[in-house]
Amino acid sequence: MTILHPIGTSGCGCDRRDTAKALLSVDDALALIRDRTTAVTGTELLATDNALGRILADPVTALLPTPPFDNSAMDGYAVATSALTGQGPWDVPVAARIPAGQTAAPLSGLQASRIFTGAPIPVGADAVVMQEDVQRTGCTIRIDHRPNPGLNIRRAGSEMAAGALVLQKGRRLGTREIAVCAAAGAAQVRVRRPLRVALLVTGDEIRQAGADRSAAQIWDVNTPMLRAALMRPNIDLVAIETGLDSRDGLFLQIAELAEIADLLITTGGISVGEEDHVKPALTAKGADIIFSGVAIKPGKPISFGQVRGALWLGLPGNPLSAFITWHLFGEALVKRLTGEIGHGVARRHVVISQDITRNPGRCEVRPAYCTGFDPHGREVVSFEPETHSSRVAGLSMASGLIYLPADADILPAGALVEFQPFCPN
Numbered sequence: 001m002t003i004l005h006p007i008g009t010s011g012c013g014c015d016r017r018d019t020a021k022a023l024l025s026v027d028d029a030l031a032l033i034r035d036r037t038t039a040v041t042g043t044e045l046l047a048t049d050n051a052l053g054r055i056l057a058d059p060v061t062a063l064l065p066t067p068p069f070d071n072s073a074m075d076g077y078a079v080a081t082s083a084l085t086g087q088g089p090w091d092v093p094v095a096a097r098i099p100a101g102q103t104a105a106p107l108s109g110l111q112a113s114r115i116f117t118g119a120p121i122p123v124g125a126d127a128v129v130m131q132e133d134v135q136r137t138g139c140t141i142r143i144d145h146r147p148n149p150g151l152n153i154r155r156a157g158s159e160m161a162a163g164a165l166v167l168q169k170g171r172r173l174g175t176r177e178i179a180v181c182a183a184a185g186a187a188q189v190r191v192r193r194p195l196r197v198a199l200l201v202t203g204d205e206i207r208q209a210g211a212d213r214s215a216a217q218i219w220d221v222n223t224p225m226l227r228a229a230l231m232r233p234n235i236d237l238v239a240i241e242t243g244l245d246s247r248d249g250l251f252l253q254i255a256e257l258a259e260i261a262d263l264l265i266t267t268g269g270i271s272v273g274e275e276d277h278v279k280p281a282l283t284a285k286g287a288d289i290i291f292s293g294v295a296i297k298p299g300k301p302i303s304f305g306q307v308r309g310a311l312w313l314g315l316p317g318n319p320l321s322a323f324i325t326w327h328l329f330g331e332a333l334v335k336r337l338t339g340e341i342g343h344g345v346a347r348r349h350v351v352i353s354q355d356i357t358r359n360p361g362r363c364e365v366r367p368a369y370c371t372g373f374d375p376h377g378r379e380v381v382s383f384e385p386e387t388h389s390s391r392v393a394g395l396s397m398a399s400g401l402i403y404l405p406a407d408a409d410i411l412p413a414g415a416l417v418e419f420q421p422f423c424p425n
Contacts, residue, residue, distance in 0.1 A: 023295040026363055030332055032290055033304060037311060039339030040262050042193035048181045051173050053233030054191035055338045060167040063185030065157030070121040071100075073152045077112040077134060077141055078125035081149050084110070089144045094136075098122065112141055121153055128152035160184060170341030172234070194236040195337050198261035198310075199226055200253060202243035202268040202278060203317060221319040221392060222267045229326060230265075234338050243269065243278070250281040258285070258310040263337060265330070268317025270301045278314060282307055295406065297362040298389035299325040304333075311337070318389035324365050327401065331423060347403075350419040353382040356404065356411040363406045367398035368419065381419055398422075 024032075043057040072078065077094070084090050095111040096104040100118035107113060107124035115121070115128060127147040134141040160166060166184045171177055173189070181189060201223045209219045223240060230237050238260050243250055250269070257264050269278030270292070279292065287307035292314075294302050298321040303314035313333055315322040334340075351374055358364060368383040381402060384394050400421040404411065411417070 023293045023300065023362075024291050025295055026328065029291055029294045029302070029304070029329065033329060033333050034336060036290055036304075036306075037333065037336040040192060040195055040337055043190050044193055045188050045190050048178060048186055048189050051181075051189050051191055052175070052178060054173050054189075054194075055234050055340050056167060056169045056171050056173065056189060057192045057339070058190040059165055059169050060181055060184055060186050060189060062160035062162055062164045062166055065162050066160040066183055066185075067154050067156055067158065069156050071154050072115045072117055072119050072121060072128045073154050074128065074130050075116050076128045076130040076152060077143075078107065078115045078122055078128050079112045079143070079147065080107050080109075080124050081127050081147055083107075084143065084146055088146060089142050092141050092143060094139050094141060096122070126150065126153070168341065170339050172340050172342075192234070192339050194234055195334065196236050196238045196260065196262045197230055198239040198241070198257040198264050199223070199230065199237065200239075200241050200243045200257060200264065200266045201226075202250070202266060222315075222317070222322050225319065225323060225392075226265065226267070226315075226326065229330070234340075235334070247277045247281055247284070250277050251284055254278075254281050254285055254307060258308040258312075261310045263333065264307065264310045264312045265315065266312070267315045267322050270303050270314040270316065279303070282312065287312065294329075295362045296325075296328075297364045298387060299328075299365075300362065302329060304329070316389070319392045320367075320387070320395070321389040323392065323395065324367075324401065327422065328365070345400075345421045345423050347418045347420045348379070349416050350379045350381045350402070351414050352402070352411060352417055353380050354385070354413050356415075358404065358409060358411075360407050360409045364404040365401050366404065367395055367400075368402045369397045369399045374414070378416075379419075381417075 046054065079092060092110055092112045094114055095107065096113040098104040098113050098115045098119040100116050103120055104113055104122045107122050113122050113125065126149045128151060129143055129147050130152060134143055160183065166180050167177055201220065209224065213219065227237065227240060239257055241253060241257070243253060243266070254264070266278050279289065282289070282305065285307050287305050289303065289305040292303040293300055296302070298318065299316050301316045302325040305312045311333070313330055315325050353371060364387065366383050366387050368381040371380050371382045374380050383402065400419050403418040
């Protein structure tokens with residue numbers, strides 16, 4: 001079996017400040033996101049059937065007991081065990097037939113009712129003998145063994161008592177939660193309004209995938225990648241724009257997008273080069289830069305702040321860096337802003353399939369995929385020998401991310417590392 005350990009704080013070593021004194025650790029950056037964000041206000045009432053993917057604003061309680069009445073757990077015969085006197089076998093006349101959705105007269109004395117799964121138990125009966133355990137001849141059944149009271153009966157309220165809390169507020173409504181709501185009798189649920197998100201992808205060199213491009217241009221990966229990440233029921237993607245690589249142009253775009261969004265996401269333009277205009281444009285708008293730079297590889301320039309009424313998440317421009325930092329920081333930010341409870345998919349320990357030699361100093365995060373189990377039952381992951389912040393071809397094989405400790409320069413095959421599976425949208 002896979003070795004699982006609860007992981008309280010990051011085991012990747014990125015919480016060690018002495019590895020990169022000028023940069024925040026991953027955990028410290030996540031703590032700042034947590035401390036500086038609250039869930040958006042505003043709710044709406046939706047039919048439960050239309051609430052998939054939304055976040056509950058109010059808890060869900062059971063309208064009535066579930067099941068609402070004692071019913072049969074299988075096809076068989078309802079009997080009164082007290083009427084089976086003496087030693088068996090017993091020949092019992094069949095007095096009624098009870099399909100699901102119908103009721104029947106009470107049993108009287110030594111009688112049986114033919115009953116089907118989900119049908120209400122008739123008054124007087126206290127057990128259901130499955131049809132395979134009886135012999136029927138005409139209108140009589142023979143029971144060889146005395147059934148115990150309560151056999152094959154689902155009692156009223158045994159799943160949910162009336163008024164019982166079945167879902168807490170903050171739960172995202174997936175297929176399982178929708179099933180719970182329906183079982184509780186909740187025809188409608190109150191959910192938080194969708195999070196308004198604007199996406200601004202910078203870079204004069206990018207062109208739409210498949211379009212003509214010059215020798216100095218590249219196809220745009222970040223826009224379709226992040227749009228796909230943001231296409232979910234609890235997010236309203238209010239704008240997707242390509243940024244202008246000029247300070248004045250970005251100034252106007254950022255001002256307009258900050259007015260209509262709860263969260264502004266940018267890619268690129270957050271390093272310190274002469275052509276990196278996003279942070280200067282934000283500063284000109286009076287933005288509060290909460291952090292800029294995290295001790296992580298790839299994705300060191302990741303930044304977070306607030307501009308006017310919108311929060312801002314600045315992702316690096318290189319696609320793999322943007323993907324990894326979105327997975328680590330963007331998903332956490334969206335959960336906070338939408339009020340979603342829970343910690344997503346938990347990290348677990350795995351072993352690496354090959355040696356790793358790297359430069360220490362920052363926590364390194366690599367896409368990886370599970371390949372099976374070692375002789376000790378531990379899960380094994382594999383990965384590309386090197387990480388390049390601009391390369392995404394290997395992402396289609398990856399099932400999650402491994403965390404390499406900041407202070408480790410050599411990790412032998414078989415070493416334990418942390419693995420975080422990708423969260424479903």
